[in-house]
Amino acid sequence: MSRSATHLPRLDCPCCVDAARPPAFRRREVIRASLAAIACTAVVRPALAQSGPPRVLRIQRADAPENSFEGTYWENGRYLRPALEQLDWVLRDLPTAEVTPMDPRLFDVLHAVAQQMDSSETYQVISGYRAPERNAALAKRLARASTVSLHMSGMAADVRLPDRDSYGMARQAAEMQMGGVGLYRHDGFVHLDCGQPRRW
Structure with missing residues (x-):
């Protein structure tokens, strides 16, 4: 597997855009988001059983398909x-080549x-982990961009399944109540995370 840095797809996740709150509340937002990230492990929601068949994933970066994984990531509990x-x-931040434990x-x-x-x-991955400095640059570039994101915590990914409609995928994921779900139908991807169940 090549570890050379490649360009990240241009589709930054709009889930980090917060139109409802003015910039004055951003510091408060950072504090709330930090507490939410700590507390999210205590949220009661459906979870996968700790026994059962092996869990397999097939993923690749949308703009760098040589960056891929196919195999078992969980087995025997x-x-x-x-x-x-x-x-x-x-799922690293491609422009910075920064890796974090997802x-x-x-x-x-x-x-x-x-x-x-x-x-x-x-799965085609549009965005996985996002380094803090790149998220900060995004916030400067977009007037309404949030300064916090679960992408920065290794808890979110923007993905698509080539054989499935993004709307149907978002709807199914939301019904499962396993985390946050954001539909970006125009761009053809869905934001999935393991934070508190919510949808947009």
Whole structure:
């Protein structure tokens, strides 16, 4: 697997845009978001059983398909560390080549959604982890952009399944109540995260 930096797709996730709050509230927003990220592990929501068949993922970067993973990441009641490390690399921030440990629950969300959609296609990842400095640059470039995002915590990914409609995928994921779901139908992708269940 090549570890050379490549250009990130131009589709930055609009879920980090907050039109309702003026810039004066952004500091308060950062504090609230930080507390929410800490508390999200306590949110009661449906979860995958800790037993069962192996969990498999097939993912690749939309604009850098050589950055891909296909295989088992969970088996016999535990996550497989080598697989998680590979997934962390695939979902890294491409422009900065910065890697962060992704929250394994995000992979459970992706796995469960693909199963419910009865899809064996490879996820195309538009955006995974986003480095803080790049998120800050995005916030400066877009007047309404939020200064916080679950992408920065390794808890979110913007994805599409080539054989499934983005609307149907977002609807199915929202019904599962495993995390946040954002539909960006015009751009053809869905934001999925393992934070508190919500939809937009």
